[in-house]
Every structure is written in C-alpha cells, then in structure tokens.
Amino acid sequence: MIENKDQNKTDLTQMGEFGLIEHLTQFLKPQLESTIVGIGDDAAVLDHSGQKTVVSTDLLVEGVHFDLAYMPLKHLGYKSVIVNLSDIYAMNARATQVTVSIAVSNRFPLEALEEFYAGVAMAAKIYKVDVVGGDTTSSTKGMLISVTALGVAQEEKLCYRNGAKPNDLLVVSGDLGGAYLGYQVLNREKEVFKVNPQNQPDLDPYSYIVERQLKPEARKDIVDILEKLEVKPTAMIDISDGLSSEILHLCKQSGVGCNLFEDKIPLDPTVISTCEEFKLDSTMVALSGGEDYELLFTIAQEDYPKIKGNPNLTVVGHIAEQAEGAHLISRNNAKIPLTAQGWNSFAKA
Amino acid sequence: MIENKDQNKTDLTQMGEFGLIEHLTQFLKPQLESTIVGIGDDAAVLDHSGQKTVVSTDLLVEGVHFDLAYMPLKHLGYKSVIVNLSDIYAMNARATQVTVSIAVSNRFPLEALEEFYAGVAMAAKIYKVDVVGGDTTSSTKGMLISVTALGVAQEEKLCYRNGAKPNDLLVVSGDLGGAYLGYQVLNREKEVFKVNPQNQPDLDPYSYIVERQLKPEARKDIVDILEKLEVKPTAMIDISDGLSSEILHLCKQSGVGCNLFEDKIPLDPTVISTCEEFKLDSTMVALSGGEDYELLFTIAQEDYPKIKGNPNLTVVGHIAEQAEGAHLISRNNAKIPLTAQGWNSFAKA
Structure with missing residues (x-):
C-alpha cells in the first residue's frame, strides 16, 4: 500500500520555488527591534548601530555532518542554528539574526522541510534570534544546510582567541x-x-x-x-x-x-x-x-x-x-x- | 600517463581542515575599514556604525546551478560572489563583506580549490569587499557553494521591492x-x-x-x-x-x-x-x-x-x-x- 502512504506527502515539484519559500518562512516573523526587514526582499536589513557586528557561517552536508537515519529533521533544524549561535557566543557577543539555506533532492517531501523549519523556528524562539533570509533549492543528492549567524557586541566586550596570557x-x-x-x-x-x-x-x-x-x-x-x-x-x-x-x-x-x-x-x-x-x-x-x-x-x-x-x-x-x-x-x-x-x-x- | 598527470595535484586529505583553510584564505586579507577582524576566529567582526546592515545569501549546487564541464572553477568562484553582491546592490546598498563556504568531494585536488578561491579573491578585489569567513568541508558528491553577502546603506537610501507607484x-x-x-x-x-x-x-x-x-x-x-x-x-x-x-x-x-x-x-x-x-x-x-x-x-x-x-x-x-x-x-x-x-x-x- 505504498500509494496510500504517499497520499499524505506533498511533492516539492508542485510548490514552485517562491511558493515553497513563502510557505516555509510564514512563521519566521521578526521579533527583534534590530531586524528592520526580514525575509522577502533581495536582502534583509539590520540596524546594529553603535555596536560591532559579528558574523559566522557553517555548511552541513548529509552523510558527512549528519545522518538522517537517527537525526530527526526537527532536531537537525534546531542543531543547524545552534552550532552557529555557539560561534557568536564564543566572541562574548549576543546572537541576533540567522540566515538558513537548504538544498534537498526530490526524495524529500514538503513535510520533511516543514519539520526542519519547525526546528529552526524553535531555536530562533528560544535563543531570541530572527531568521532573516535563506535560500531553498534542489540538490542532486541528499540534504545540505548552510547557516550564517550575526550578532552584536560592544567593542570592549568582544573576546578573541588571541588574548590568553601566561598564568591565566x-x-x-x-x-x-x-x-x-x-x-x-x-x-x-x-x-x-x-x-x-x-x-x-x-x-x-x-x-x-x-x-x-x-x-x-x-x-x-x-x-x-x-x-x-x-x-x-x-x-x-x-x-x-x-x-x-x-x-x-x-x-x-x-x-x-x-x-x-x-x-x-x-x-x-x-x-x-x-x-x-x-x-x-x-x-x-x-x-x-x-x-x-x-x-x-x-x-x-x-x-x-x-x-x-x-x-x-x-x-x-x-x-x-x-x-x-x-x-x-x-x-x-x-x-x-x-x-x-x-x-x-x-x-x- | 595518468600517474604523471596526478603528480602535480595535491590530495585534500593530506592537508587537514585547518591547514586547508589557512592555505586557501592566505590572500584574502581585509581591505575595508569596516572589517575589524576577518577570517580566523569564531566569527568575523564588522563595524557598520550609523548605517543599516543588509544581508543576502545563496546556495549553489553542482549539477543544478552550475556545470563544471564548461564552467572554469575560477569563473565559478567569481560568479558565486557576484550573484550575492547583485542582491545587495538591488537594495541600493554598498556591498562590504562576504562569507564563502564550499563542500567538495575527494575527486577535487587542492589546485581546484585554489582556482575557485582565486576567482573569489578577484571578485573581492574588483568589487572592494572583504571575505571575512566561510567553511571548507567535504561532500559525498560534487561541489556546493554557499555565499552570504553583507552591505550597508543610509536608511533613506534603501530601496525595497514594495515602493512602486502607478505611473512610475x-x-x-x-x-x-x-x-x-x-x-x-x-x-x-x-x-x-x-x-x-x-x-x-x-x-x-x-x-x-x-x-x-x-x-x-x-x-x-x-x-x-x-x-x-x-x-x-x-x-x-x-x-x-x-x-x-x-x-x-x-x-x-x-x-x-x-x-x-x-x-x-x-x-x-x-x-x-x-x-x-x-x-x-x-x-x-x-x-x-x-x-x-x-x-x-x-x-x-x-x-x-x-x-x-x-x-x-x-x-x-x-x-x-x-x-x-x-x-x-x-x-x-x-x-x-x-x-x-x-x-x-x-x-x-
């Protein structure tokens, strides 16, 4: 009864790229004052006036960085955001915005992407960051995720890797x-x-x-x-x-x-x-x-x-x-x- | 004489991730005053004080967005940056920084990545943007590129998609x-x-x-x-x-x-x-x-x-x-x- 099983799944090819992006990002509304414009234009617009902006990015590849055999997609969406926020916190900065891009092969139905984005949205809510952009595209094989995180800090708060002194x-x-x-x-x-x-x-x-x-x-x-x-x-x-x-x-x-x-x-x-x-x-x-x-x-x-x-x-x-x-x-x-x-x-x- | 041909190529597995990143990014030194810290820490640090920051990102997949059969890698590096800068200019903003991440399978030798980064560096030089971060990782198949571009603009200069009026x-x-x-x-x-x-x-x-x-x-x-x-x-x-x-x-x-x-x-x-x-x-x-x-x-x-x-x-x-x-x-x-x-x-x- 493979047919019955598939009836509940939505084929991505039915959606069109713009419909898909609109659908997946509908719950990712800006929550921060520093997010002037989020998803929906050529670029997001941010206001970090008076503070330094910090930026970090990661690329995650199925079969290299994660295994969908035991990684639920919602967890994967959550973790993809977390690993980037961690880099921002490691600067002693506060994370403010992320962009999340994914490429998936046509073996993924819409519901899989919804799960992934639910995890992204949960991380955004818990860590109080806005998802302000991204790209959704097809891959020839498997799933790929690219996340870029932005944050802010007063200059005097920033911690680099090069400041450790003997006896610290x-x-x-x-x-x-x-x-x-x-x-x-x-x-x-x-x-x-x-x-x-x-x-x-x-x-x-x-x-x-x-x-x-x-x-x-x-x-x-x-x-x-x-x-x-x-x-x-x-x-x-x-x-x-x-x-x-x-x-x-x-x-x-x-x-x-x-x-x-x-x-x-x-x-x-x-x-x-x-x-x-x-x-x-x-x-x-x-x-x-x-x-x-x-x-x-x-x-x-x-x-x-x-x-x-x-x-x-x-x-x-x-x-x-x-x-x-x-x-x-x-x-x-x-x-x-x-x-x-x-x-x-x-x-x- | 396949052996001779291969002698000039450097296997990526010999390099190690950190050595590879250091090697590929050695010529990507910051050129802008707004780039406080570029590649080499958990995150880059930028100073866009008094202006709005704009952010855009793209994910490019081999076989979907480009074909290496006729796309030289240097051109691909150049184009990957250009397509993101275009989004920044479409906001009537000035592009300032980019992050460039790539995943490649082990069929790519070091020299291929060098070609790609030469194109990235050329675009950065011509368009006066700094490459401030990225991720270099392996893929199970083919090449993937993720670029995020940042820019700045005075608030009153920004152009959105939603301002067109009848008779314009x-x-x-x-x-x-x-x-x-x-x-x-x-x-x-x-x-x-x-x-x-x-x-x-x-x-x-x-x-x-x-x-x-x-x-x-x-x-x-x-x-x-x-x-x-x-x-x-x-x-x-x-x-x-x-x-x-x-x-x-x-x-x-x-x-x-x-x-x-x-x-x-x-x-x-x-x-x-x-x-x-x-x-x-x-x-x-x-x-x-x-x-x-x-x-x-x-x-x-x-x-x-x-x-x-x-x-x-x-x-x-x-x-x-x-x-x-x-x-x-x-x-x-x-x-x-x-x-x-x-x-x-x-x-x-």
Missing part, C-alpha cells in the same frame, strides 16, 4: 564528551536496527548523552553569567571539535602554552558509565569527542574569586609560556603533549 | 537575455564535444554572451550612477530569474500592475543574431532567460529627465493600477498578460 586560568562551561558518546550509542542502535528492524532500542539510560548529540544547546547563558560576574575572558572559543583541538587553537593564536589537568575535566556520570560500557577512555573522549558546544575560555587569576563555585564553570588548567608547550597533566602526574587528536597515545605509553 | 517608470540596466543564450551556446558545444572530443569550438562570435554566462558582473556602478544623478528608485530588484518573473515580484509586493513594451527591451546585437541561429524568440529569452544580474527599478516620472540619455539605463514601461494587471505590450500593440514563465504563449496565439 583555563575554564570550560558544562561537561564534555557527551555528544560524542551519544553518537556512539545512536550508531550502535542503527547497526542493531539494520539486523533486526523489529528491535525497539531502549535509550533511556543514555538520554542525557543522546540529547547532547541530537539537541545540543549553545551557551548563551554563559555570556550572561560572565557579564553578571563582571568577568571578561582574555580569550574564548567554542568547543566544536573536542577540547584538545580547541585548546591548541587558543594557544597557537595567543602565542602561549598550557597545562590541562586530567582530573579537572568535567564529565557527566552518564559519560563515565557509557565509556566503561564502550571500553573507551573518558579523558580521550572529552579531549577529542567534539560537538559539545561548550565554551572554553581563559581568565586573569584575579578574576578567580568571581567564578569560584559557579556550577556552570570549571577551571581545568592554566596558561603557560609558549616555550613550555601545551600539555595534559595526567592523574598519575605524567606530562603528556596535547595533540589535535587528543593526545599522542604513543608518547603516553 | 520601469527601468532596466544594461541588456537582457545574454546569459541564457551563452548557456545555450556552451551546452551545444558540450554535446559536440561528447561526440567528437577533438573538435575545437569557435566561441569568438559568441564571446559577449558566453562572458555574460561565465563571468557576469553585478551592477555596482548603477548604485553609484543613481547617487550621482540624485535619483532614488521607488522600488528595485535584481534580474536573476528573467525580466518577467522579477517584474511580477515587484508588482506583487508593491500592489501594482504594469505595462512593459516589447520594443523597448534592451537586447545586444549578439543576442538578436544568436536567437535567429537558435530559432528562439528574443523577447521570450529576455523575459524568461535569467542570470543577467541587471537591475530592474522604478522611478517617479519627475526623475525621467535625470536618467534620460544615460547609456546604462533603459525605460521599458510604466507602472499601472493593480486592477489593470501586468502586461507585455507587443510590437503589434497586443496586450499580453505577463506570467512568471515569460508570457502565456497560449494567450498570445
């Missing part, structure tokens, strides 16, 4: 490794499903890490907390590729080294138990896992009392002179050079 | 139909090449229209000309989808009708001769062809003396009441309803 403290928000482990769990269930499609996976024990993978949040709240605490980070970056890789970016651009303490890396209990189950080293997962979208930043020593005891923030190490290099100080006090892949496992042995 | 004059820049015919010529040569790869096409007689297709220009100069002439269009749009479709957008959003005069549509002699060769109606080609990236705008009657005689601008009709509808007035004075596909050919018969 290295701080991370939240906990690490969850998104990567969530991916491992989902991937295992996908393999089980391939063998036995009747099998209903029990994801309850993994709900925290699965959510970290499927519906990550960007740390808008950290920008607010830092302002309230009157702390301006000396350098900041978001953790999209794993702690190790981001620390190395920050050290390289600041011209410094660092010591990261293994026993300080914040891990959720689910991350620890799932690492045991999968026989993975939890430190390795936190260092290399990626997609956590937490913030990594450095602060002057004198600001430590301000952040001390804040449940959202963990001091994981300190900045050193460049000549000292970037190291992980292991639980047994070994000094292991950090590499973009986590650490050099040969050096550890 | 309908004006186009340059001439129309060339890009579509250039595509027809290139497509014909591609088919010839498939049958006989030894055949060397003689594109000399078609150089104008082939260039219109492969290396279009955005009408930055029109924004300057209008300022110098002290003319502010009542409405403006760029001609990316063909004159007819753009007129209908403008009429719909302004709540007006119009009369477009067939004998006023500006056509290059090469367009006329090539239409004869391909047995195409030149009016149909101008109305539906697309990709010319000229500007379509309306001006108040009283501004006519200011633009009269300007070789860049042609009055092609006038705005009417909405109830009158949107029509083409043919050479033999027939009144034919305009449709998004050019005109309704059944109605004409």
Whole structure:
C-alpha cells in the first residue's frame, strides 16, 4: 500500500520555488527591534548601530555532518542554528539574526522541510534570534544546510582567541564528551536496527548523552553569567571539535602554552558509565569527542574569586609560556603533549 | 600517463581542515575599514556604525546551478560572489563583506580549490569587499557553494521591492537575455564535444554572451550612477530569474500592475543574431532567460529627465493600477498578460 502512504506527502515539484519559500518562512516573523526587514526582499536589513557586528557561517552536508537515519529533521533544524549561535557566543557577543539555506533532492517531501523549519523556528524562539533570509533549492543528492549567524557586541566586550596570557586560568562551561558518546550509542542502535528492524532500542539510560548529540544547546547563558560576574575572558572559543583541538587553537593564536589537568575535566556520570560500557577512555573522549558546544575560555587569576563555585564553570588548567608547550597533566602526574587528536597515545605509553 | 598527470595535484586529505583553510584564505586579507577582524576566529567582526546592515545569501549546487564541464572553477568562484553582491546592490546598498563556504568531494585536488578561491579573491578585489569567513568541508558528491553577502546603506537610501507607484517608470540596466543564450551556446558545444572530443569550438562570435554566462558582473556602478544623478528608485530588484518573473515580484509586493513594451527591451546585437541561429524568440529569452544580474527599478516620472540619455539605463514601461494587471505590450500593440514563465504563449496565439 505504498500509494496510500504517499497520499499524505506533498511533492516539492508542485510548490514552485517562491511558493515553497513563502510557505516555509510564514512563521519566521521578526521579533527583534534590530531586524528592520526580514525575509522577502533581495536582502534583509539590520540596524546594529553603535555596536560591532559579528558574523559566522557553517555548511552541513548529509552523510558527512549528519545522518538522517537517527537525526530527526526537527532536531537537525534546531542543531543547524545552534552550532552557529555557539560561534557568536564564543566572541562574548549576543546572537541576533540567522540566515538558513537548504538544498534537498526530490526524495524529500514538503513535510520533511516543514519539520526542519519547525526546528529552526524553535531555536530562533528560544535563543531570541530572527531568521532573516535563506535560500531553498534542489540538490542532486541528499540534504545540505548552510547557516550564517550575526550578532552584536560592544567593542570592549568582544573576546578573541588571541588574548590568553601566561598564568591565566583555563575554564570550560558544562561537561564534555557527551555528544560524542551519544553518537556512539545512536550508531550502535542503527547497526542493531539494520539486523533486526523489529528491535525497539531502549535509550533511556543514555538520554542525557543522546540529547547532547541530537539537541545540543549553545551557551548563551554563559555570556550572561560572565557579564553578571563582571568577568571578561582574555580569550574564548567554542568547543566544536573536542577540547584538545580547541585548546591548541587558543594557544597557537595567543602565542602561549598550557597545562590541562586530567582530573579537572568535567564529565557527566552518564559519560563515565557509557565509556566503561564502550571500553573507551573518558579523558580521550572529552579531549577529542567534539560537538559539545561548550565554551572554553581563559581568565586573569584575579578574576578567580568571581567564578569560584559557579556550577556552570570549571577551571581545568592554566596558561603557560609558549616555550613550555601545551600539555595534559595526567592523574598519575605524567606530562603528556596535547595533540589535535587528543593526545599522542604513543608518547603516553 | 595518468600517474604523471596526478603528480602535480595535491590530495585534500593530506592537508587537514585547518591547514586547508589557512592555505586557501592566505590572500584574502581585509581591505575595508569596516572589517575589524576577518577570517580566523569564531566569527568575523564588522563595524557598520550609523548605517543599516543588509544581508543576502545563496546556495549553489553542482549539477543544478552550475556545470563544471564548461564552467572554469575560477569563473565559478567569481560568479558565486557576484550573484550575492547583485542582491545587495538591488537594495541600493554598498556591498562590504562576504562569507564563502564550499563542500567538495575527494575527486577535487587542492589546485581546484585554489582556482575557485582565486576567482573569489578577484571578485573581492574588483568589487572592494572583504571575505571575512566561510567553511571548507567535504561532500559525498560534487561541489556546493554557499555565499552570504553583507552591505550597508543610509536608511533613506534603501530601496525595497514594495515602493512602486502607478505611473512610475520601469527601468532596466544594461541588456537582457545574454546569459541564457551563452548557456545555450556552451551546452551545444558540450554535446559536440561528447561526440567528437577533438573538435575545437569557435566561441569568438559568441564571446559577449558566453562572458555574460561565465563571468557576469553585478551592477555596482548603477548604485553609484543613481547617487550621482540624485535619483532614488521607488522600488528595485535584481534580474536573476528573467525580466518577467522579477517584474511580477515587484508588482506583487508593491500592489501594482504594469505595462512593459516589447520594443523597448534592451537586447545586444549578439543576442538578436544568436536567437535567429537558435530559432528562439528574443523577447521570450529576455523575459524568461535569467542570470543577467541587471537591475530592474522604478522611478517617479519627475526623475525621467535625470536618467534620460544615460547609456546604462533603459525605460521599458510604466507602472499601472493593480486592477489593470501586468502586461507585455507587443510590437503589434497586443496586450499580453505577463506570467512568471515569460508570457502565456497560449494567450498570445
């Protein structure tokens, strides 16, 4: 009864490009004063008078950045926006507008795009950003998403990657490794499903890490907390590729080294138990896992009392002179050079 | 000797993502005062203080929007930027920054990306915009390009699509139909090449229209000309989808009708001769062809003396009441309803 199933689906070719855009964007009305004109003209018009504008962009490709086998389209729409907002917050700026473009092959019915846009709209509502433009087009294969986010900040608030100084403290928000482990769990269930499609996976024990993978949040709240605490980070970056890789970016651009303490890396209990189950080293997962979208930043020593005891923030190490290099100080006090892949496992042995 | 041929090509997998981005963007240094920070941090930082920011974005997919069989990568890089700048100029704004993202499959060597970025850099230099961000990633198939352009304008200069009034004059820049015919010529040569790869096409007689297709220009100069002439269009749009479709957008959003005069549509002699060769109606080609990236705008009657005689601008009709509808007035004075596909050919018969 394939025909019956298809009756509920709307073929994109019936819509026409302009009808499709109008339909999908009807609920994406501007909510900010800085959005003068949103979707519907050659370009959107924004008013960020007196503040600096920040811009960030990401391109996401099906089969490379996401797998529709376990990524619901609504979550994908949400996550596509979040990953860009995270870059804006990593500048210590406030996100204001996004543009969202998608290309899909004709195997996607209208309802699939509606799901995707529902996720986009939810992220826009929760993070208080306006969707002010985009492009909807066809692809020869699969789904592609391009998101550009804009934000604003007073010049003196902006945090770059190059401001870390020796003796600054290295701080991370939240906990690490969850998104990567969530991916491992989902991937295992996908393999089980391939063998036995009747099998209903029990994801309850993994709900925290699965959510970290499927519906990550960007740390808008950290920008607010830092302002309230009157702390301006000396350098900041978001953790999209794993702690190790981001620390190395920050050290390289600041011209410094660092010591990261293994026993300080914040891990959720689910991350620890799932690492045991999968026989993975939890430190390795936190260092290399990626997609956590937490913030990594450095602060002057004198600001430590301000952040001390804040449940959202963990001091994981300190900045050193460049000549000292970037190291992980292991639980047994070994000094292991950090590499973009986590650490050099040969050096550890 | 396939091996020898490959020795000169650099495999992308050798580069690593960060090395690749650094390599490709090394010549894209900021040239504008408004670009505070370009590529290299979580986001770019821009200063458009006191002016409105305008934003536009496009997603281009290989096999849908371009064909690498006859589109050299350098031209593709150039065109990808141009099509977005055109949207900024259509707001009567000045383009300032772009972000350029690409996804490519591993069949593309580094040298291909270098060619693409050389085209991007050329467009940035000629149009005086800064490339301030982007994303370089892999795709499972083919090449995808996403460009977002930003610009600025004083609020009172901005031209929207919804300001056209009855009796306003309908004006186009340059001439129309060339890009579509250039595509027809290139497509014909591609088919010839498939049958006989030894055949060397003689594109000399078609150089104008082939260039219109492969290396279009955005009408930055029109924004300057209008300022110098002290003319502010009542409405403006760029001609990316063909004159007819753009007129209908403008009429719909302004709540007006119009009369477009067939004998006023500006056509290059090469367009006329090539239409004869391909047995195409030149009016149909101008109305539906697309990709010319000229500007379509309306001006108040009283501004006519200011633009009269300007070789860049042609009055092609006038705005009417909405109830009158949107029509083409043919050479033999027939009144034919305009449709998004050019005109309704059944109605004409």
